[in-house]
């Protein structure tokens with residue numbers, strides 16, 4: 292199948308982050324297996340979703356894992372000019388949800404399969420396709436663990452095909468979303484002197500987060516990133532009923548994005564200590580006061596590939612781009628990096644088009660990615 296036809300098929304499965312993905316993963320499995328390649332599915336507990344991995348080539352140490360995710364972000368509230376789940380071609384652009392992020396890369400991997408099989412590979416190439424990436428890179432840790440358990444040999448590299456316009460991405464910030472809930476007391480606003488407003492207490496916590504970012508920005512910087520420091524940001528807040536009622540409940544969601552040098556756990560511990568401090572203080576006046584923190588997803592580690600790592604030169608050689616860059620979005624690259632693989636993000640399409648209405652990739656980017664994978668095959672056949 293041509294890369295464009297495979298992409299059209301992949302786009303036709305409207306699998307959002309969190310959704311069941313068995314249909315798309317079975318389609319991929321049924322595409323791969325007739326080539327004589329055994330695939331392994333890694334299902335979730337409920338068996339409603341699965342990741343897939345397979346090896347092509349010899350069972351020897353080395354080689355590369357090509358990683359992609361089968362889920363996409365929602366289209367709700369976005370104004371599309373075409374059906375987001377029907378790949379639509381116009382002026383060399385291929386429109387569809389996931390065309391850039393990141394079914395384009397999976398399509399290139401699958402379209403390259405016949406030539407990968409024909410090659411005399413000296414090192415293996417693995418495919419690793421996950422689910423639930425868009426809601427916190429949830430499936431990657433189990434997929435990586437399964438790969439380590441399944442194969443007796445160890446892969447050396449991982450290329451994560453997130454849209455980077457095929458430019459090698461050597462670093463990304465670590466990221467985590469947190470929900471903070473504050474329970475105060477209710478009452479008439481005229482009695483605020485004896486009540487505990489959840490809104491007022493929330494603002495102390497939010498100001499603390501902002502001050503923490505200032506402190507971190509002065510303490511540690513990494514100029515590969517924009518901005519060069521870790522960031523903390525509250526993106527959603529709700530609570531309160533009326534101007535003249537003291538709010539007894541507030542919730543806000545915030546994210547922290549850390550440069551590799553900063554320790555995300557240390558930031559959480561500082562924040563949790565401050566929350567504890569406030570609880571102890573306020574409970575002297577209102578014993579039921581509470582602050583609860585919940586991780587919306589487990590922290591996704593940073594990607595911190597050194598310029599001297601072989602994966603950088605390899606990716607630059609096969610992609611034909613001698614540059615490198617860093618990004619600030621979450622991706623499974625951090626998890627592959629943490630698991631010990633030399634990892635890099637490099638895939639077709641632009642992140643500028645990801646997650647938006649009228650998301651697209653171009654025929655040119657897909658063709659270039661197929662060429663890149665052909666060069667990768669040559670590198671591993673020597």
Ligand SMILES: [Zn+2]
Pocket residue numbers: 360392393424453
């Ligand atoms: Zn993605």
